[in-house]
Amino acid sequence: IAMPHSIRQRTNPNSPYMRKNGPKWRNQQNSEAVNPTNAYEYGLSFPTGYTAFKALISARVVSAIWSHISDCDETFNYWEPGHYMLYGKGLQTWEYSPKYALRSYTYLLFQLVPAFLYNAVLRPDKLFIFYFQRCLLAVTCSACEVYFYKSVCREFGIHVGRLTLIFQLFSAGMYVASSAFLPSTFSMYMTMLSIGAWYHRKYELAVFLTALSSFLSWPFAALIGVPIAIDMLFMRKDLMKFTKWCIISLCIILLPMVRIDSLYFGRLTVAPLNIVMYNVFSTHGPDLYGVEPWYYYVLNGFLNFNFIYLSALVTPIALLAVSKLVSVNARNPACLPYSLSILPLYLWLMVFTLQPHKEERFLFPIYPLICLCGALTVDAMQKLYFRVFVRTGQHYLHHTSHLVFPTVFITSLLGVTRILALYKGYHAPMDTYMELSKMTAEGNLPTLNYFNICVGKEWYRFPSSFFLPDDRWNLMFLKSEFRGQLPKYYAEESGTSIIPDYMNDVNKEEPTRYGNVTSCHFLVDLDLSTSSEFEPNYSQQIEKWVLVKSIPFLDNYRTRKWVRAFYIPYIWEKNVVWGSYNLLQARKMRVQPSKY
Known part of the structure; x- marks a missing residue:
């Protein structure tokens, strides 16, 4: 079994790795992750992309097979319409009524193309289709996580990158979200890709992926792209590129989406606009489905990420303390300022904490950023410890490993015990x-x-x-004692375009169900x-x-x-x-x- 290559192996010109693969970091001088001088000072082992992918896909396939559906929205708004599209029979919620059209059939088609092909060729049992689709989501998530891991290594350093990877690998939050058939999960994938592209300075790709997340899955995911827009418009003064790729994204994503949805609904439909209008500008909106106190996301975040989440909440304070108290080499000016690179997490938390209606799935898009900021806090604590208690030595990582290993062990153990609790308690x-x-x-x-x-x-x-x-x-x-609106079966003929009877957008109970x-x-x-x-x-x-x-x-x-x-x-x-x-x-x- 090949061991992961260390920085020393990757940067030593005489190593077999460099002779075979070449100095891949030669042109990446804007990354603080690739300082050859530091690499010679300490041998920092880290997983290659292939090793990371194998570890991640193992964890994500476990999720696909053994995790339960924790949110009825996933069942009735995505699996059921998907079942209807595959087999001509399924339950329809009011969001899919042409009268309201809050959900997009384009999103379902985009996700279900492999399932359509699998069903057409092999005609398997429906359960095989279900788990096949889940495993595809697991593979997709793993690939996105590897790209995000490499991007974090490039922007913040190998140590932060490998901590982020470990936190993602064992967190209960990523276990739940990775294989869920939800727009918020797709937006989580796009967060990893768009933020990863941003960290690689691939601005065109970052804009396009943010638009894909916003139009195809969840309009509110555009919030993730606000710091990218700030960087392009105010720091790089690149209005032309930003405008150009916004228009390209609009034409490539939204226009075909409107056409497809309009064919399904039987009338002109812009689903992303409809969901924004309902949630933001209607008099009733999502509050009909329950409200939660301000600390809901604190408790939920701790359950899903334990101390990683608490660490992520104080990352700005930890980074500020390091900048004031620790004498370190200045970051490469080509790196993004911390105030911008980690802004998406806190922007998202601020906006969604202020909303009365709260759901666990609403935080899915920022789950990878929670792991990143948790890793940054651990790294900052190591630097502070080195400054206060050691002061001299080659490198802070040499003297603070006794802090990292217990942290990784405890957080990973808590993540696994939470996953086991979910399976043993709620899989029935x-x-x-x-x-x-x-x-x-x-x-x-x-x-x-x-x-x-x-x-x-x-x-x-x-x-x-x-x-x-x-x-x-x-x-x-x-x-039962439930007094809200339940779904009903699609009509057998033209089910997506017929306005069903006895449906409303105020969650009023319908006795006909x-x-x-x-x-x-x-x-x-x-x-x-x-x-x-x-x-x-x-x-x-x-x-x-x-x-x-x-x-x-x-x-x-x-x-x-x-x-x-x-x-x-x-x-x-x-x-x-x-x-x-x-x-x-x-x-x-x-x-x-x-x-x-």
Whole structure:
């Protein structure tokens, strides 16, 4: 197994690496990462791009296969329309009604092209399509992360780059976001590419990728590009290049997008404009879907990145302390000022913290920047420690490794324990719905023209129609304590262009969505030993239902927050309170459970 090349190997003209590959950094004099003098002073090992890619893709494929869908928006606004485009059947939310048209079919087409080809050529099971698509997202994320890693090494140095890579590799936040089928995840990919291009001084590419993120996935991702625009317009005075590439991006991305969406919706549609108008200028907007306190992102950030997130919050202070207290060589003037290069993170946090409606996915686009700024803070702490306690020596990295290794170990361990907590506590819905495919494959179902699988309070954990064996299966909603608007099935003919009945943009409950429990063949429910008028404990109604499958599911209400946050062996087993995620079969229908 080849070890990663060190800077000494990469810069020594007599090394085999240099003889084979040539001095790749010869022309990169604007990077503080590539100072040959410093390289000779200390041998700093770091992963090559290929090594980093292998490590990242291993972690991301694990996410693609074992992470659960944590946000119902991913299911109903992306997987379900995607299922409709592939198979002609799926659930439609009000955002896809031509009357409102907040979502873009172009984005879905762009993401699902490989799935279309895979399905057309091999006709696999729908579950294979689901996980195939997720694995593609994992590969895409890994490639973007490698580019970002190389860019960080170039702009901030090898040490900051390798810390950033490690933080990304083991963070629960990147685990959750990397394979999610969400616009905010695509914007995260584009953040890594656009910021990476910016750090490489490829301004044309940076502008184009920012536009791709803003138009195709999420208009608010344009906020990430504000510092790039500041750099081009006010520092480099390059108005012509900025304007030129804005126009090129508009023509290449937005115009075809408007054409495609208009064909699907049956009327002129500019989806990015519609979503901005609804979220910013409407009288109701996103606040209808819940509001959170200002500290929501602090708590959520700690869960997903632990101390890395807290470190990222104080990066400007740490860098200021280094500039005032530590006598270091001045940064290469070709490097971007810190006040600009890390500005996207704090600009994003400021804007989204001020919004009443907060969601975990809203921070996905800045997840890589959290890792970067966390790494910058650790690097700054090393310099400060060296200045205060050592003062003399060859290089601060020689004398501060005892600070780095515990930091990396603790943050990585916390990240892994959070990932394990998510899997062990909340993966049950995915496994429960897989049971349906097993039963179908084993021939344990009666010959019926259709099957109704019902959900009440557990509607938002439905993992998508990809988990229903074939087109005979229908999801049916039962009335619960939830009082918002639920999706409905697309019309069979011209489903994307027909304005569906009984849809609104104010999250008002639509009683027409509910079916009768007597029509259910199967029912999925969470048994927490509680019941109410609209949420009876179906699992206890043994005269009506037979238990087919039961999987433990963490009870959030009866488990302390500090216990459920991270998986700690023995403590979890002793303190976590479990419910049962149950697949129930109506007694009126004779069905044999699967063998496994």
